[in-house]
Amino acid sequence: MVGSESAGRSTAKLHYAWFVMVAYGLMMCGTIGSFSVISAQWFYPVSADIGCELSTLTLYTTIEMACMGLAMPLVGSLLTRVKLPVLLTGAVLMEVLATAAMAFYSEPWMWYASSVFIGLGLAATSTVTVTPTMGNWFAKKTGFAIGVVWAIQAMFCAVASPLFAAIIMVIGWRAAYLVLAAVSACLALPAVIFVIRYRPEDVGLLPYGYEETSVRQSRGAAPGVSARTAFRSAPFFLCAGIVTLCQGTACMNAIFPTYAEVVGLGAVVGGLMVSAASLCDIAFNPIAGATSDRFGPTRSMVLWTGITMVSLVVLYFSGSSPAGSCVGAGLNDAMYAITGVGYSTFALSIFGLRDFEKIFSRITCCGYLAASLGIPLMMGIYEATGVFQNVFVFCFVIDIVIIALVLAARKLGKALRWSN
Numbered sequence: 001m002v003g004s005e006s007a008g009r010s011t012a013k014l015h016y017a018w019f020v021m022v023a024y025g026l027m028m029c030g031t032i033g034s035f036s037v038i039s040a041q042w043f044y045p046v047s048a049d050i051g052c053e054l055s056t057l058t059l060y061t062t063i064e065m066a067c068m069g070l071a072m073p074l075v076g077s078l079l080t081r082v083k084l085p086v087l088l089t090g091a092v093l094m095e096v097l098a099t100a101a102m103a104f105y106s107e108p109w110m111w112y113a114s115s116v117f118i119g120l121g122l123a124a125t126s127t128v129t130v131t132p133t134m135g136n137w138f139a140k141k142t143g144f145a146i147g148v149v150w151a152i153q154a155m156f157c158a159v160a161s162p163l164f165a166a167i168i169m170v171i172g173w174r175a176a177y178l179v180l181a182a183v184s185a186c187l188a189l190p191a192v193i194f195v196i197r198y199r200p201e202d203v204g205l206l207p208y209g210y211e212e213t214s215v216r217q218s219r220g221a222a223p224g225v226s227a228r229t230a231f232r233s234a235p236f237f238l239c240a241g242i243v244t245l246c247q248g249t250a251c252m253n254a255i256f257p258t259y260a261e262v263v264g265l266g267a268v269v270g271g272l273m274v275s276a277a278s279l280c281d282i283a284f285n286p287i288a289g290a291t292s293d294r295f296g297p298t299r300s301m302v303l304w305t306g307i308t309m310v311s312l313v314v315l316y317f318s319g320s321s322p323a324g325s326c327v328g329a330g331l332n333d334a335m336y337a338i339t340g341v342g343y344s345t346f347a348l349s350i351f352g353l354r355d356f357e358k359i360f361s362r363i364t365c366c367g368y369l370a371a372s373l374g375i376p377l378m379m380g381i382y383e384a385t386g387v388f389q390n391v392f393v394f395c396f397v398i399d400i401v402i403i404a405l406v407l408a409a410r411k412l413g414k415a416l417r418w419s420n
Contacts, residue, residue, distance in 0.1 A: 224352020
């Protein structure tokens with residue numbers, strides 16, 4: 001009776017799933033957005049003030065990403081054992097307190113220490129929990145919901161990045177760290193404590209888009225591949241390869257300023273390229289999610305990887321064109337849409353919801369470990385060849401490999417046996 005009553009309520013007013021989606025977006029603003037994107041505003045003023053090289057200070061981001069990747073399998077195991085609000089609250093507090101502590105640091109190793117805790121927290125407040133939670137709440141429009149979560153985070157970054165740059169100039173980087181921590185806590189904590197729940201059944205509801213004839217009547221009967229079967233299957237390793245290659249090359253925003261300086265476009269154009277990519281990120285994520293819902297995750301992955309390849313061609317031939325470079329940078333955000341929603345819905349379509357937490361957390365672990373090496377790899381290619389366009393050639397070849405792996409994983413995935 002509870003289920004039928006809940007279904008009736010859900011059709012009479014806005015389904016609670018949409019509130020969970022928005023809350024997840026706010027949580028992502030106060031975690032991934034704040035501590036992986038906005039925090040880059042501190043690199044230069046901190047290194048100049050404490051007297052260390054940028055490469056020495058920013059090593060903490062590599063440590064952060066590595067810890068994030070290594071902790072993802074643990075998060076996947078805890079997700080069905082610990083209540084999601086408890087897990088996320090602990091993760092947010094770790095990130096916020098570790099960032100606030102940076103206001104009092106004076107040596108690079110101190111940032112390294114904080115990065116361990118931030119990385120562990122980000123493992124929980126990331127795609128590892130976003131994808132299965134949205135999968136639980138949305139029987140329909142799952143891809144769109146995941147895309148909107150990432151779009152909310154992208155909008156926050158587009159607004160907050162220049163805002164915090166100004167705050168640092170006005171009150172100094174130490175006080176600005178405390179402001180960042182406070183703003184992040186205000187965004188994330190109310191969302192995870194009061195709104196976000198892992199399953200609709202936790203609040204006596206059914207998923208959005210639920211139908212009586214649906215095979216997915218509850219999370220307990222969610223169809224999919226068992227973790228044991230998945231871990232021994234070829235599609236699992238192919239998906240791990242896909243995520244690794246996507247995350248490893250999804251670092252263009254971080255190297256566009258260097259590219260612009262190297263080819264003679266200047267720092268202003270480099271900044272405009274980042275802005276173009278950020279603006280496209282707001283639109284691309286929900287569109288990528290809707291594309292996945294409409295045409296299927298496999299076709300969506302091929303389409304958005306193809307757009308990425310087009311962007312690389314535009315970038316290759318736009319070394320002397322500010323407008324062309326900005327267009328190429330904007331189109332290149334297609335790869336960020338893939339890392340946000342693309343491979344999440346693709347893996348969900350292959351393995352289902354049954355043990356998705358365990359399966360997906362191990363797949364993404366590989367990807368985030370690769371992401372920690374992405375920027376050094378791209379810079380290494382440039383330094384070894386002396387031509388920055390070779391970075392785009394390398395990524396173009398990688399995109400061809402990604403499409404091949406997607407098609408192979410989809411074909412072999414059809415042989416996997418789903419069960420409740």
